[in-house]
Amino acid sequence: MEWKNWSRVEFTDRYCLPTNSGIYVVADARDRVWYVGQAANLKSRWSGKTHHRYAQLIRSNKKRGYGIYWKEIAVESLNEQEKYYIALFRPELNGSKVKSSLPKTPQAESEIKRLLKVLNKPTLLFPIIRSLVIGEYRSEDRIRCIIVAIDFTDYPIVSNSIHTKRSSRIKKAWNQQQFYCEKSKQEYFPIYVYTYSLYNYRFEFISMSNLLIYLEKNVDEYNSYVRTAELFGIPVKALKHLDILREISAKAEYFYVESNGKKYLRDLDYINYRFHTIECLKQDINQVGSSFISSS
Numbered sequence: 001m002e003w004k005n006w007s008r009v010e011f012t013d014r015y016c017l018p019t020n021s022g023i024y025v026v027a028d029a030r031d032r033v034w035y036v037g038q039a040a041n042l043k044s045r046w047s048g049k050t051h052h053r054y055a056q057l058i059r060s061n062k063k064r065g066y067g068i069y070w071k072e073i074a075v076e077s078l079n080e081q082e083k084y085y086i087a088l089f090r091p092e093l094n095g096s097k098v099k100s101s102l103p104k105t106p107q108a109e110s111e112i113k114r115l116l117k118v119l120n121k122p123t124l125l126f127p128i129i130r131s132l133v134i135g136e137y138r139s140e141d142r143i144r145c146i147i148v149a150i151d152f153t154d155y156p157i158v159s160n161s162i163h164t165k166r167s168s169r170i171k172k173a174w175n176q177q178q179f180y181c182e183k184s185k186q187e188y189f190p191i192y193v194y195t196y197s198l199y200n201y202r203f204e205f206i207s208m209s210n211l212l213i214y215l216e217k218n219v220d221e222y223n224s225y226v227r228t229a230e231l232f233g234i235p236v237k238a239l240k241h242l243d244i245l246r247e248i249s250a251k252a253e254y255f256y257v258e259s260n261g262k263k264y265l266r267d268l269d270y271i272n273y274r275f276h277t278i279e280c281l282k283q284d285i286n287q288v289g290s291s292f293i294s295s296s
Helices: 011-016 053-063 075-089 106-121 152-164 168-172 207-215 219-225 243-250 268-275
Strands: 007-010 022-027 031-039 067-074 129-138 144-150 172-177 191-198 199-208 225-229 234-239 283-285 293-294
Touching: 007 011, 007 268, 011 053, 011 067, 022 075, 022 106, 031 075, 031 293, 106 152, 106 168, 106 191, 129 207, 129 225, 144 152, 144 207, 144 268, 152 199, 168 172, 168 199, 191 268, 199 268, 207 243, 219 283
Parallel strands: 129 234, 144 199, 225 283
Antiparallel strands: 007 067, 022 031, 022 067, 129 144, 172 191, 191 199, 225 234, 283 293
């Protein structure tokens, strides 16, 4: 969370902001970013009650404890940098209508909690383990990326969130990324991974039905490799050892091949591609953005 290293003032002490030009972030005590903006003069922008978001924020400040984080930026770079940080931090209020109050929980956060809860609800096919947190890795921009394996029959749950939810916040949180996993573009079609970005996290949903079925049918292996973790307060299943990924990878699987001989990459190929950077979920996300629980 880059903004946590910026200069900071309490929301009620905004008169202490400097006269510099810069980018600012309004975040609460739980490290939720609510707004990102720019100002040619930070102090003037937040003078008195003139900011258009002031009324919204002041009503819940006592409960949430907002801080204004700021970074000095040259005036000629403000537009570019503001767009960059809005895309990076995905704040709740940017692009939304100015209302009298704020939601209890940001919509994008509520949706990922709902998805995790649904994807961990037992079914007749998967009474023990319906989804599994494979592990995590850090992206080049230091985002904490969490890989979640689901059964292919649960893809409609992800798809419905992408296509039927009315909230622009939720739609903006979703993305579809393509990877060639260091394979030849002439010989392979890319794999597409649905991702959900929230604060400093990115959830990647992939299909690994064979792994889930294997753990469902082999209780000893399940007990050896799987633990219960928490993501945003939602109990989930997570790998505590990655060795089983090598065992699964060693097993031959069917490749879909086009008539021209071009192959489709599989989710397993993506795991193999990421394997050297993946670690088990070492710290559960207890509270959004800041607090963690050791997995030991």
